[in-house]
Amino acid sequence: MSENKVQTITGKAIAIHGNDIDTDRIIPARFLKALSFAELGQYPFNDERFDENGKPKDHPFNRASSEGAKLIFANSNFGCGSSREHAPQSLGRWGISGLVAVSFGEIFAGNCEMLGMPAAMATPEDIATLQETSDRNPLAEFTMDLNQMTVSCASESVSVPITIAEGRRMSLINGHWDSTGTLVANLDKAKSVYESLPYTSGYK
Amino acid sequence: MARNTLYNKVWDAHVVTQLPTGQFQLFIGLHLTHEVTTPQAFDMLKERNLDVAYRDRTVATVDHIIPTDNMARPYADPEAENMMAALEKNTRDFNVKFLNFDSGRQGIVHVIGPELGMVHPGMTVACGDSHTATHGAFGSIAFGIGTSQVGNVLASQCLSVDPLKVRRIEIDGELGPGVEPKDVTLYIIRQLGVQGGVGYAYEYAGKVFDDMTMEGRMTVCNMAIEGGARVGYCNPDQTTYDYLKGREYAPGDDVWDKAVEHWQSMASGPDAEYDDVVKFNGADIPPMVTWGVTPGQSVGVDEGLPDPSSFEGADSATAELAYKHMQFVPGQQMGSVNIDVAFIGSCTNGRLSDLRSAAEIARGKQVSDGVQAIVVPGSQQVKKQAEEEGLDKIFTEAGFEWRNAGCSMCLGMNTDKLVGDQISASTSNRNFVGRQGSPTGRTLLMSPAMVAAAAVTGKVTDVRDL
Known part of the structure; x- marks a missing residue:
């Protein structure tokens, strides 16, 4: 599974400003009616990027300089609200590979992990530094490093520490984030738990 | 670190193993599924040649996309029709119980699970929907999950999770006239913030909750996620047992006393310790907007x-x-x-x-x-x-x-x-x-x-x- 290892991500970054950016904003519910995630890369922040007639508005995701960006720098509680995996799917399929924020909605962060997208945290001050740097120089390349636990930008002489739950970090850097195989491998152990639970046998 | 709370007891009873990453594999006692967050999960099972591990712990219904006025098939919205058809096919192909219209038991997934008596105290529940904490009203630990995790639960009946901290939210006193459980939950979110619960399970306790009906407790637990808490619950009590008694999937008379004894044993003990405790007075809560x-x-x-x-x-x-x-x-x-x-x-x-x-x-x-x-x-x-x-x-x-x-x-x-x-x-x-x-x-x-x-x-x- 070495091809699944997520250790460093290097690329341009997009600053998304504001607290409590919910998953309805990231991907409105009408896009959840697709039976596949395949097309979702067209739609992140759709209703903030386009007006009712489909005319583009000023939004970080619409700027030419954002093309090919791999990182998002956000404030607190990013991805709060709905459990829709469609939110990180749409960001990922657009091209985002990693996120750094003051904090994340918990289900969103779990969904990111399932997709091998690190959702790491930094202090409000360090997030402000990262956002200011990428706003000022949208073409600057940043590196998110899960071994060093930093996000840095050599050309701007910026480097800040990041945190991520150790279990999540381990699953990413070792390429074990696709947990289905691991869980299925323990089905025998799961069966003993199943058999030990009073409700599975009707409390007999 | 919290100890001897309902959360801790349910966790201990359901841990399968600690994974190499340090996370825990947790057994899920009830998996509720619906049309919107499952199609890609069933596709994943097919791609990897996996089957549903525990059909007896899995149930499906349809709620998000269906029209509630003209329900004639095919639906006017072709995307809704496709979603419904996919759920029909997937539940048929994988032999998963589907509570469709003909069953007379269709409804919003968080309404039908409780009303059918499927959710019991001391259970773990998961559903591809953030409002899954609703089921915590019964003293279950219920997780809202994304579609890849739905795939995990289908394939293994398990989730990979990190433990949460536990915050007890104690509201004593009496609610004033015109004040409903919705006002209580909006009040809590206003006081603690929409991010206040990140990393926590919320235990709702005190006289206001002791006096509250099961449906009221469901309203409060439902919105735990709006306060940032993925999990919210009330300890089971006589109100819980009275609600469950006689429901379709509740234990029958022959095992009832044994079931209640087990349920009582799962409640937070008098010596329970919490990571945090906050207290409010019910009399301070107005109708909210x-x-x-x-x-x-x-x-x-x-x-x-x-x-x-x-x-x-x-x-x-x-x-x-x-x-x-x-x-x-x-x-x-x-x-x-x-x-x-x-x-x-x-x-x-x-x-x-x-x-x-x-x-x-x-x-x-x-x-x-x-x-x-x-x-x-x-x-x-x-x-x-x-x-x-x-x-x-x-x-x-x-x-x-x-x-x-x-x-x-x-x-x-x-x-x-x-x-x-x-x-x-x-x-x-x-x-x-x-x-x-x-x-x-x-x-x-x-x-x-x-x-x-x-x-x-x-x-x-x-x-x-x-």
Whole structure:
């Protein structure tokens, strides 16, 4: 599974400003009616990027300089609200590979992990530094490093520490984030738990 | 580190193993599924040649995308038809129990699980929906999950998770007249913030919850996620056991005493320790209404709207964004706000007691001119019971539309959507920008009685004045 290892991500970054950016904003519910995630890369922040007639508005995701960006720098509680995996799917399929924020909605962060997208945290001050740097120089390349636990930008002489739950970090850097195989491998152990639970046998 | 709480006991009973990453593999006792977050998960099973591991612990229904007016197939919306067809095929191919319309048991996933008696104290529950904490009302630990995790639970009946901290939210005292469980949950979110619960399971306790019905507890637990807490629960008690007794999937008389004994053993012990405890007084809680674009941006109905500068840091910017979207101004009274739409329903407030409370206000009155008012029961069974009591007549005579069961205008995935910048008084759970189907639509969250009051007066109204 070495091809699944997520250790460093290097690329341009997009600053998304504001607290409590919910998953309805990231991907409105009408896009959840697709039976596949395949097309979702067209739609992140759709209703903030386009007006009712489909005319583009000023939004970080619409700027030419954002093309090919791999990182998002956000404030607190990013991805709060709905459990829709469609939110990180749409960001990922657009091209985002990693996120750094003051904090994340918990289900969103779990969904990111399932997709091998690190959702790491930094202090409000360090997030402000990262956002200011990428706003000022949208073409600057940043590196998110899960071994060093930093996000840095050599050309701007910026480097800040990041945190991520150790279990999540381990699953990413070792390429074990696709947990289905691991869980299925323990089905025998799961069966003993199943058999030990009073409700599975009707409390007999 | 919390110990001897219900959360800890349920966790200990369900841990399968610690994974090499340090995370834990947790067995899930009940997996509730629906049409929106499962198609890609079933596809994953097919791609990897995996089967559903525990069919007896898995159930499906349809709620998010179905029209609640004209339900004739094929649905007018081809995407909705495709989703429904995919669920029909997947549940058939994988032999998963599907509570469809013919069963008489279809409904919003968080309404039917409890009403069928499927959710028991001490259980773990998962569902591809963030409002899964609803089931915590029974003293279960219930996780909202994404689609890849739905795939994991289908394939292994397990999740890979990190343990949470536990915060006890204790509310003693008495609720005032006109104050409903929805007001309690909005009050908690306002006090602790929409991020306050990140990393925590919320244990709701104290006299207000001891006195609350199961349906009320479900309303409060339902919105734990709106306060940032993925998990919320109440300890099981006689109210819980009385609710479960006799329900289709509840234990029968032959094992009842044994089941209750087990359930009682799972409640937080008198010596339980918590990571945090907060206390409120029930008498301080007014009927609430949201004014902004997060469920934490709320006020008591008779309070003026706050100054954005009264919020700290980035929350001040969020408040300014909210004012811009909502077209409200600081200092304004919510009582001056006219509404266009009234929506009664959802997994938060689509149960029989919610409909009774709204009908009590609507009885003998008329929906205000220019207001569209719809009532969407949470399930086929709720609908049937409401009709047996004549609630449908009270609503229709007052000018409300009486619908079939589904999620409907809570999230605008069916044909019920706000138009333009319409204002909706809604019993649902989210006032996010665009939530009710129009990018410029505006949502005011409130209790069923408050929404009914707004429907008949045409504006936000203090239900205590009616």
